[in-house]
Amino acid sequence: MTTATANKVKAPKKGFKLDRQMIPTLAAVVIFLLMIIMGQALFGTYIRLGFISSLFIDHAYLIILAVAMTLPILTGGIDLSVGAIVAITAVVGLKLANAGVPAILVMVVMLLIGAVFGLLAGTLIEEFNMQPFIATLSTMFLARGIASIISTDSLTFPDNNNFAFIANEIKIIDNPKISNDLSFNVGVIIALIVVIYGYIFLHHTRTGRTIYAIGGSRSSAELMGLPVKRTQYTIYLTSAILAALASIVYTANIGSAKNTVGVGWELDAVASVVIGGTIITGGFGYVLGSVLGALVRSILDPLTSDFGVPAEWTTIVVGLMILVFVVLQRAVMAVGEKK
Amino acid sequence: MTDKTPIVVMKGITIEFPGVKALDGVDLTLYPGEVHALMGENGAGKSTMIKALTGVYKIDAGSITVEGKPQSFNGTLDAQNAGIATVYQEVNLCTNLSVGENVMLGHEKRGPFGIDWKKTHEAAKTYLAQMGLESIDPHTPLSSISIAMQQLVAIARAMVINAKVLILDEPTSSLDANEVQDLFKIMRKVRDSGVAILFVSHFLDQIYEITDRLTILRNGKFIKEVMTKDTPRDELIGMMIGKSAAELSQIGAKKSRREIEPGEKPLLEVKGLGKKGTINPVDLDIYKGEVVGFAGLLGSGRTELGRLLYGADKPDSGTYEFNGKKVNISDPYTALKNKIAYSTENRHDEGIIGDLTVRQNMLIALQATRGMFNPIPKKEADAIVDKYMEELNVRPRDPDRPIKNLSGGNQQKVLIGRWLATHPELLILDEPTRGIDIGAKAEIQQVVLDLASKGMGVVFISSELEEVVRLSDDIEVLKDRHKIAEIENGDTVSQATIVETIANTNVNGKEA
């Protein structure tokens, strides 16, 4: 019926632009591999089963946090409270565990505490018009404050606690040398599940798509009749609960914690998300990118240490590496845009 | 007709914004199976009325009943659940997502593993096809299609909800004649299925073509509800503007062509100006006092060419001479410095600076050319603002209101004032009359002619061929990002001439 319109609307090449959105994430993959290869070539210890194993085991928590942080950032928001939520849930969790509360119950309480802070952040943002940055900054102070009010002691799990199952390493390949063992633990599995959950949530649920829509334009999303408010609550609730989960994994892993745990982790998580190609102003990005970002972020520290970077220079070098990374992504994207 | 039971009844709706009563006791009744138009000048309160119905704004007084039930929606979502689908005046979609997703957002087809993307995209395709967009791949990013096409996408989106009420706020303002016809076909089909359609447009022809019933607003007040077929045009215009139609300044028939004197140097002369992927190299001359129209279908590259002339995009080929001098127009600043101004078609994203006041919006371009540290003296500023508010009849006449609170049409007028304040020698107007009421449209057309007669060169880009033909001395015809013809306007030239040219010429300039 409408040949006139049909003719003039020539379909551009399929999926071209979608690919471009993935470029930063792909760049993260390439750079991660390059870093591993460089580490191996120079120091000979990076392509070792032991190294890979502990990369995942030691950073399961960061992977979870990176997934958590991806949600608010996709909407153009942020959740600065994740590190502090790790602290308060850890402190409460350990206190309870030491009081003889069964592990499962402790975990549930930890997750609930996370949920309370997520709900608080959501309420401040949605009901009182606070910007996410400020709202979660407040809940961060609050969570950390309450954590230190509860206890400033270094708390350790009682013997034979049921948390240990998360940390117990499962060896797949058990070589005589520990550096050649391939192993993982339940924490890694939890992280993996979180990643899969994040992927499905963002790409295969309506709420997930609404998150992207809000990131594109909140007012449009509202006028399109999407449940923006509910979604915002979901986001901050989810990120806080995931932070509590990260806390479970982390504390189980090292067997102890205290109120100062998790200082600065929110920034590590943000860095991971950004390295993974998610744009801080929202609308574009992938959970898988964030996971890669977390791995890249994790590998920066051993690299600087192996390079023998003088102590004063380490933060500069880490900063520069992230910068190079971001600039590189930017360049790749610019080239993509031109083509 | 009146024996039908109404589906929506709005009574005594009053909405007050700080300082303005946008609506004051307005009634509106929608019947199933009818197309109902909200009529009124810019700022009369049409969009506000719509937002009141869908719960975007809270009403201060009045009542809304939908299907006999009193309702107070808390936003589009609630309205949608009650069967009201809305396409707002400013396109409200998400540019970061694909076309298909925008159509289906919130209504994605689900399978056992959450959203089934294949089915969703297929569904999107059928809805897009209804709007004549069957050749758009639903995976295309929304940001890569034009505003006009986005408008169609927004309408396709409204079709997804099996609505009982369909609200379209100025859906046709950026469409060309063909698309308007396509849209009307769909509207008729929808109407015949028993849906009530609320329609807003400033095109009287369209109103008479498609609507059954009219509600007329003026200055936020309810004037009258009438049947379209019983209301002559003059009477309608009279009710809308509050004075008799005859008083409307009439723009004469076709403007007489400005003759170029032999040996006269053009004001602007570009050769081979182009940018890969957006517009193929174009030669173009514009003389002082000349109005040059750009005609073409949607996506033909008119906007792109305008943006190249203004330096909003960087050309990658061609030469550019202005006033006999070679210039390098690398960005809008240099363009303005060279006395070239460009008024965008994308008012919302590239035009208004929403939170700034009308005054600031009007002065900002002039200020930019003067430099940050050379503020415009207050007296001069006041004079400029007063002058253009008056000349362009901006309402309300309060320069200290944020521009985002003005109605769409009045925003457009402020923007035109902004460019005129820079005293350009070449003014590029991209869809300047889009969304503007009949009175104001005539005013703006008059302004264009006046400016030209004072020696300004004007590029006039519009999807309404009628006004292009009426105002232009020369018409550049574009197709598929090529300039395919240059038509000297004259008595023999009509809209049909241009349509034929587009149909019969291929991009190499040869007869097809």
Place this chain on the structure above:
Amino acid sequence: ACGSSNNAGGSSSDGGKKTVGFVAVGPEGGFRTANENDIKSAFADAGFELVYSPTQNNDQQKQIQAFNKFVNDEVDAIILSSTEDSGWDDSLKKAAEAEIPVFTVDRNVEVKDDAAKKAIVSHIGPSNEWAGEQAAEFVNKNFPDGANGFILEGPAGLSVVKDRGTGWSNKIGSNIKVLESQSANWSTDEAKTVTAGLLDKYKSDNPQFIFAQNDEMGLGAAQAVDAAGLKGKVKIITIDGTKNALQALVDGDLSYVIEYNPIFGKETAQAVKDYLDGKTVEKDIQIESKTFDAASAKEALDNGSRAY
């Protein structure tokens, strides 16, 4: 330092230099910088290849990561200057499995697991509790009739803060009243603000001493005291013994400085060397610290022996 390209590489027990991994805190000025620099130079002098890995924000997680990496790198020994005293069991177990000896410095760590315990060869460092006790003893001695005062603490929750506090409470006399303890975050500048506030608030209580848990805070407190015109009337006791503090002691800004001796790189290097050579090493190597009053401070400064 970038030239040490294959320092961490492979099992380096084959003839060449022995590699030692140093899980450190990172430069923070004062005590920390002196301590880590001393360890680094001592190991270089002793012919070791030292791989240095600092953390940020006192984050234990980064230390654990570094530790595990050293285990994977199969270094010959690990020096652990931990930010926290617990949470090391798993990592130490790995070290034990890989037969890498671990030497804890500065802060001792608490270990429950037996296998993990085996990994720790020795602890080298001064005692925080002792330092806190010295501060209390000084106050007891100077105010036999009792006195009021403040404590300036480090950030809430660090174990140094606790240990110094515990030492203080262990020994402090019952007639000494602490009007208020506030955290000044180890910072000179914050200590000045906090002290000024406290002096205002407790003007009527005639505060006579301030126990600052480190030199930095003590120096800040001294400035506030000075500004309030109370110099000499309020005795300020600090822990660490940096040059600046000793100078302030000489100048009469501070009253007593308890050293928390950071210079034990030599001892640490020796212990590592001895162990790798098969000799037995003491389980606990206490580093002696001194206390200074104005006179001994002047002496120490004059003979130029202070390294930090």
Place this chain on the structure above:
Amino acid sequence: MAEKAKEEGNALVKKLLSNNLTWSVVAFILLIVICTIFQHDFLALSWNTNTGGLAGPLITMLQESARYLMIATGMTLVISTAGIDLSVGSVMAVAGAAAMQSLSNGVNVWVSILIALLVGLVIGCVNGALVSLLGLQPFITTLIMMLAGRGIAKVITSGENTDASAVAGNEPLRWIANGFILGIPANFVIAVVIVILVGLLCRKTAMGMMIEAVGINQEASRMTGIKPKKILFLVYAVSGFLAAIAGLFATASVMRVDVVKTGQDLEMYAILAVVIGGTSLLGGKFSLAGSAVGAVIIAMIRKTIITLGINAEATPAFFAVVVIVICVMQAPKIHNLGAAMKRKRALKAQAKAVAA
């Protein structure tokens, strides 16, 4: 007549109630009241012959607020462009380190000050260049600078907390942070003068409007001939420069830089001050006066914490509660509560009437 006056009065009250600044001032006064309850002579001022200026809790509070005033001012401009500058705290440390280190290396005190300011300016310019020329996202750019800045400070002092209190001829710098002008803390006076100067610069020229325009709609601004890149560069440079001044205030106060602690977390305080002052993190319209009040409030909160003797453990929680309360008070929802209830009642009555 009376009716009208009353109506006008109501409108004024309404306007005041919905103004952020009002609530900030209310919060400020409340904090003072609380402090006075705890410490009866909180408001007392005395003349300290030792320092040649006024003394008292309020005075030390003003002294501390000077640095917040500086970073909050820079932050306001940056935030107005829809950006953020997370590096101000680190820049303070770098500038402080530069000043202290050069002083102790025997550099003339004025030259040292100049070096410090220059260093801050340079870092600001680097931020600006990365954001405007390379188009990097402000958040991540300044986050990187926040990390790297600490490192730079450590490199400057070789990891030490350089102390220049004993350096001869350091008096001018010492005076900046500790001296008095007509009895009022010099740093506060300097800070206020600078805030006023920046304010004049913004409002008497077109700079303020252009900054806002870029923050509201960058593309539209570009189309009006504004050069957004220049504006972006400018605001980050200014922010860096002002942070350097704040760094001088912070370090000169004790004539010592603390490479880890100087300026730590202060970027957060600055952002809070800006938000309390009524500038939206989304960019656009800004209020320097509001941010200035916000900055003083931050200092006041910290003073309150000391005055109430709140435990170190509880300070973050206290801080959070105060901030949340202030922000909630500012929320439009709270202001509109009355109106919304009235409207609801009216509509209900109407609905009843219709039904009847």
